[in-house]
Amino acid sequence: MQDILFDFISKYISLTEEEKNAILSLDIFRTVNKGTVLLEKGQQSPNSYFVLKGCIRVYYIIDGEEKTTAFYTEMEGITPHCVVNKTPSDYYISCTEDSILLVSDADMGIEMNTKFPKFEIMCRMLSEELLAKQQTAFDEFKTSSPEQRYLSLLQNRPDLIQRVPQHQLASFLGIKPQSLSRLRARIAEKSRG
Amino acid sequence: MQDILFDFISKYISLTEEEKNAILSLDIFRTVNKGTVLLEKGQQSPNSYFVLKGCIRVYYIIDGEEKTTAFYTEMEGITPHCVVNKTPSDYYISCTEDSILLVSDADMGIEMNTKFPKFEIMCRMLSEELLAKQQTAFDEFKTSSPEQRYLSLLQNRPDLIQRVPQHQLASFLGIKPQSLSRLRARIAEKSRG
DNA sequence: TTAACCCGTTCACTTAAGTTAAAAAAGAAA
DNA sequence: TTTCTTTTTTAACTTAAGTGAACGGGTTAA
Numbered sequence: 001m002q003d004i005l006f007d008f009i010s011k012y013i014s015l016t017e018e019e020k021n022a023i024l025s026l027d028i029f030r031t032v033n034k035g036t037v038l039l040e041k042g043q044q045s046p047n048s049y050f051v052l053k054g055c056i057r058v059y060y061i062i063d064g065e066e067k068t069t070a071f072y073t074e075m076e077g078i079t080p081h082c083v084v085n086k087t088p089s090d091y092y093i094s095c096t097e098d099s100i101l102l103v104s105d106a107d108m109g110i111e112m113n114t115k116f117p118k119f120e121i122m123c124r125m126l127s128e129e130l131l132a133k134q135q136t137a138f139d140e141f142k143t144s145s146p147e148q149r150y151l152s153l154l155q156n157r158p159d160l161i162q163r164v165p166q167h168q169l170a171s172f173l174g175i176k177p178q179s180l181s182r183l184r185a186r187i188a189e190k191s192r193g
Numbered sequence: 194m195q196d197i198l199f200d201f202i203s204k205y206i207s208l209t210e211e212e213k214n215a216i217l218s219l220d221i222f223r224t225v226n227k228g229t230v231l232l233e234k235g236q237q238s239p240n241s242y243f244v245l246k247g248c249i250r251v252y253y254i255i256d257g258e259e260k261t262t263a264f265y266t267e268m269e270g271i272t273p274h275c276v277v278n279k280t281p282s283d284y285y286i287s288c289t290e291d292s293i294l295l296v297s298d299a300d301m302g303i304e305m306n307t308k309f310p311k312f313e314i315m316c317r318m319l320s321e322e323l324l325a326k327q328q329t330a331f332d333e334f335k336t337s338s339p340e341q342r343y344l345s346l347l348q349n350r351p352d353l354i355q356r357v358p359q360h361q362l363a364s365f366l367g368i369k370p371q372s373l374s375r376l377r378a379r380i381a382e383k384s385r386g
Numbered sequence: 387t388t389a390a391c392c393c394g395t396t397c398a399c400t401t402a403a404g405t406t407a408a409a410a411a412a413g414a415a416a
Numbered sequence: 417t418t419t420c421t422t423t424t425t426t427a428a429c430t431t432a433a434g435t436g437a438a439c440g441g442g443t444t445a446a
């Protein structure tokens with residue numbers, strides 16, 4: 001599991017043994033059961049999450065309805081809004097599968113970034129990369145229809161469609177579960193001719 | 194104009210005179226005319242843009258149609274996808290007004306970040322902040338209807354609705370110009386009773 | 387001044403998503 | 417197993433967005 005982490009980091013910076021040990025000594029590996037809620041609305045947790053194995057999801061409860069807006073799977077991570085802005089969270093985060101996560105809090109980030117300036121660089125690179133990716137995803141969402149979004153998801157993240165319940169996928173695609181079901185039927189109809 | 198920049202930076206880090214001079218010596222202030230295209234599809238420019246005054250917009254051309262996905266106004270900036278990933282750009286960037294911009298290229302960023310580690314820190318903070326903001330905006334977009342998006346824009350960025358053409362706003366809201374026009378009529382109808 | 391173009395609006399029509407409700411299918415618990 | 421619950425599908429109906437076309441106001445260019 002540690003190797004997976006260090007492999008990932010090595011894409012951005014190279015670590016000495018000392019630095020690797022410093023990371024390991026933080027003891028940030030956590031195994032988490034399916035269904036565990038990592039962050040609740042109104043909470044102001046300092047924790048960031050990075051998925052080594054499994055899947056976590058971000059969702060809101062609006063008018064009593066769950067609205068899922070994001071999934072994070074292997075080698076993806078999230079620093080919640082509430083950590084960055086030090087405000088209560090608007091959303092929930094929970095595990096959709098038994099997962100292995102890295103859980104780091106803001107203080108650990110500051111400590112590591114101070115002790116090892118390399119870390120600061122990696123964090124900046126990661127944020128910039130994520131920001132650019134996020135922007136592209138947003139642009140694609142804005143410029144396409146629900147059906148196109150679904151087809152594109154089928155292309156780019158086919159695993160998600162398998163491992164995640166449809167009604168969560170629906171709000172992720174910006175529509176209602178019934179519409180997703182209908183849309184799928186429509187596509188199947190077309191491909192049958 | 195320089196004061197505006199240094200005021201902005203002071204929210205993140207404090208600068209010495211030496212550092213301020215280093216920034217000024219980069220000579221990054223540019224005045225740009227309305228309509229100027231800063232980045233074209235297919236180009237691989239190294240430039241990031243920060244708006245001191247005016248407005249720039251990001252747009253795609255899909256099936257011959259312009260699709261505007263983002264506006265950046267005073268104190269907002271963008272590092273295009275193509276800079277981060279060193280790939281040709283998928284989109285265009287142009288000025289919707291006569292503007293004063295900061296234009297910096299990737300090399301300058303690297304140079305400043307190396308010379309002044311403080312800068313690295315600011316860049317990380319900015320990216321993290323923008324990423325969190327962007328995520329919230331995306332979530333809001335996903336969980337609301339075109340009408341709600343328009344009303345929310347009216348609340349949060351009323352200036353945009355004034356300074357930007359409707360047909361550009363429409364795709365920014367994820368709909369067609371005709372639909373925006375109709376939607377506005379519907380809202381006016383309601384408020385009249 | 388006229389002609390051409392762009393933009394915002396309106397209209398009629400089509401298509402697809404939202405809504406409400408119910409049935410069917412799949413999973414989890416007793 | 418049977419029961420209970422959750423998830424997915426289906427259906428009928430409503431609402432709103434997409435589409436294609438046309439009109440009028442405003443600007444620009446010939």
